[in-house]
Amino acid sequence: MANFYTDNRDLVFTLKNLDLEEAVTMKEENFRFAKEFENAPVDYADACDNYDRVLKVVGEICAERIAPRSRQVDEEGPHFENGVVTYHPLTVQNLKDLTQADVMGVVLPHRYGGLNFPATIYTAITEMVSRADASLQNLVGLQDIAETICEFGSEEQRQAYLPRFAKGEIDGSMDLTEPDSGSDLQSVRLRAYQDKDGNWFLNGMKRFITNGCAKCHLVLARSEEGTTDGRGLSMFIAEACPQLVVRRIEHKLGIHGVATAELQYNDVPAQLCGQRRRGLTRYVMSLMNGARVAISAQALGIAEAAYFEAKKYASEREQFKKSIDNFPAIYDMLSSMKMKILASRALLYETTRAVDLRNAYNALVEKGENVTDEIRAKQKYYNKVAAVLTPMCKAQATEVANSVAYDTIQIHGGTGYMKDFNAERFYRDARITNIYEGTTQLQIVAAIGGVQQRDNDPRIKELIALVPPAELAEIKASVVKMYEKHLKEVEFVNGLHDPEYRDLVARALVENETYVFVSLLMLRDAAKEDDRVVLAKRYILDAIPEFEKRYIRIMSGEHSVVADHSAVINY
DSSP states (O other), rough: OOOOTTTOHHHHHHHTTTHHHHHHHTTTTTTTGGGTOOOSSSSSHHHHHHHHHHHHHHHIIIIIIHHHHHHHHHHHHHHHTTTTEEEEEHHOOOHHHHHTTTTTTSSSOOOGGOOOOOOHHHHHHHHHHHHOOOHEEEEEEEEHHHHHHHHHHHHHHHHHHHHHHHHTTTEEEEEETTTTTTTTTGGGGEEEEEOOTTTTTEEEEEEEEEETTTEEEEEEEEETTHHHHSSGGGEEEEEOOTTEEEEEOOOSSOOOOOOOOEEEEEEEEEESSTTTTTTTIIIIIHHHHHHHHHHHHHHHHHHHHHHHHHHHHHOOOOOTEGGGGGGGHHHHHHHHHHHHHHHOOOOOHHHHHHHHHHHHHHHHHHSSOOHHHHHHHHHHHHHHHHHHHHHHHHHHHHHHHHHHHHHHHHHHHHGGTTTTTTTHHHHHHHHTTTTTEEEEEEEEHHHHHHHHHHTTTTHHOOOHHHHHOGGGHHHHHHHHHHHHHHHHHHHHHHHHOOOHHHOOOOHHHHHHHHHHHHHHHHHHTTTTGGGHHHHHHHHHHHHHHHHHHHHHHHOOOOOHHHTTTTHHHHH
């Protein structure tokens, strides 16, 4: 039987070689939960066995059930009539299958019926579901709503919602975007007001809301009269009711299996989640960090599906009496696609490791028991690392997904343009990944500060200290030289004290940081498995000229492009 976990050699390798013991031990509170909850692990080995077992189950469901249904779901999609959204019966069955596998509360604590898994394992599930049906992930991935309530809501709210999320009884949506706000969430206008008894109500519009027909809505709204910026926004929990109207669902390029809705709030009853005024500055920022990782995994799943389809087609399609994967032009494309996927996966799971450690230390400090200076230092460090890696990861993974999906159609030729093949669906589905939950351009804005401040240098130096296989010693020296040049270009830009020039070269700086870091990750992995030596060589040899191109541009200090941008655009 096909299995999207066990059949994916690189995914298995990545998870087997990712050290999560520190984060898992803290998350399980030294495995004390085993005394209280039947499914809680007794030690780290038992936890890893649990993860492996669940991943195998989900991998089989994805390959054997969800993937075969995906084309019909894409073609027919959800139905909307008289304000009611009805999901395709196969989508409903997909959710039922995953609910029965007990993965609808993957990251929620044991006490609320969750599995208490780390973000890394949730990400692997996200990747596999996305490979099977990218649109389904937009429903499964909304577990972030429950996680946000868990982290910032009251205990009463946790008890009311989290067990129902874990059982698959309710689903969620994240209601942020408005018709005129887009990425500028500070300008959100949906109004939250209180009656004389202190009850909250919501009035206004939301647009482009994924799964806007959900039972539970996490809503960003303006709670402070007279404000116009992010400090006047709070987060609210609202449930589906007659006053919450789905006005329409969007007709989209891709991700057809999930409804994207326009919502009208007409005095909708709501509960304040967390503290007033912290809706954007604290809670949405936390949500977006999780969303970056989730969309990175979704993009990687789409890329994996597209690559598999391209490889299969190339091995079966004959021209001039041999299959086209024997032609250098084709197998070079396939090799490049594979390298990009491996690089994205290496960065994604290095990122989730940092996120898991950040979450563990944040929880430890928040608990406030025996918090030492060393613990606070680690909390600060992992918060910084996660803050720079999550946008870097999303920028890379989503751009790679688009590139791989594009090349998949190219390998298929004219047939790839037809709906008889899955290639065109992967192309359509990939396109949104580098737009929603923050465009690639916004990811650069989010990452550039950490790149300039060298927040990831301790980890980079740890990786440089690792000894690679002898045959990679020379190429490692090239990576070290890249790193030295990267430090030089960052110092150069910092020394200019010119925000306009910094913004102009920000993408090049972030991409060069990515080339250096991922090259070191590939070298690390090559030291663990001989077959990965050639993979590391291929990635780094492709990365060096791309790095150099950006380095030359950055170090030129050429300011005329900035000063004369209007003349260039209007030429």
